[in-house]
Amino acid sequence: MMPLNARRAVYPGSFDPVTNGHADVIGRATRMFDELIVGVAVSTPKQTTFSVEERLTLMQRVCAPYPNVRVEVFDKLLVDWAVRNGTGVIVRGLRALSDFDYELQMALANRKLQPEVETVFLMASEECTCISSTMIKQVAMLGGKVEQFVPACAVAVIRAKLAPG
Numbered sequence: 001m002m003p004l005n006a007r008r009a010v011y012p013g014s015f016d017p018v019t020n021g022h023a024d025v026i027g028r029a030t031r032m033f034d035e036l037i038v039g040v041a042v043s044t045p046k047q048t049t050f051s052v053e054e055r056l057t058l059m060q061r062v063c064a065p066y067p068n069v070r071v072e073v074f075d076k077l078l079v080d081w082a083v084r085n086g087t088g089v090i091v092r093g094l095r096a097l098s099d100f101d102y103e104l105q106m107a108l109a110n111r112k113l114q115p116e117v118e119t120v121f122l123m124a125s126e127e128c129t130c131i132s133s134t135m136i137k138q139v140a141m142l143g144g145k146v147e148q149f150v151p152a153c154a155v156a157v158i159r160a161k162l163a164p165g
């Protein structure tokens, strides 16, 4: 088997919507890897609020400042998509102990499916540990300000979709 590239990583997620937490992981991963491919998942266990086009557009705006990042939609098994991109690394963010079980299950399943691909975890920055996409959607739906939780380029789209009245 051809060795997979450890200098190129994929960062997959639902990004429903993208948050400062995701942007923080992306910013740090761009300094660790030569190339980062952000994967907006079509197939997630969650019912998404934002369409795949909306999630892709927001993520493209967030990644625009980084010359070594590209954003793609993927609708395959994560490990198959990673291998197709010639990468040996999946990046995921970890916020709190509560993320651990889910992430461990996913990492172990992915390793069984494709032992050549490693999952690497980046600890969320302190100011991002309380942020989640679900929390942001709830705040927006109840008319609260989301500016402090999401990248500036995402605010209007989130408000247009979710703000009351």
Ligand code: COA
Residues within 6 Å of the ligand: 012, 013, 014, 015, 016, 019, 020, 021, 022, 025, 041, 043, 044, 045, 046, 076, 077, 078, 079, 093, 094, 095, 105, 106, 107, 109, 110, 123, 124, 125, 128, 129, 131, 132, 133, 134, 135
């Ligand atoms: N800071 C803040 N929040 C963070 C964060 C960070 N660093 N990292 C994750 N989060 C939050 C997100 O906001 C999100 O919140 P929510 O639960 O309220 O929606 C949650 O943690 C995780 O979302 P996200 O990072 O978008 O990823 P995900 O768990 O939805 O992604 C996939 C799951 C897409 C990677 C997985 O379903 C997948 O691989 N699908 C493809 C099909 C496949 O291969 N399946 C088998 C996998 S074993």
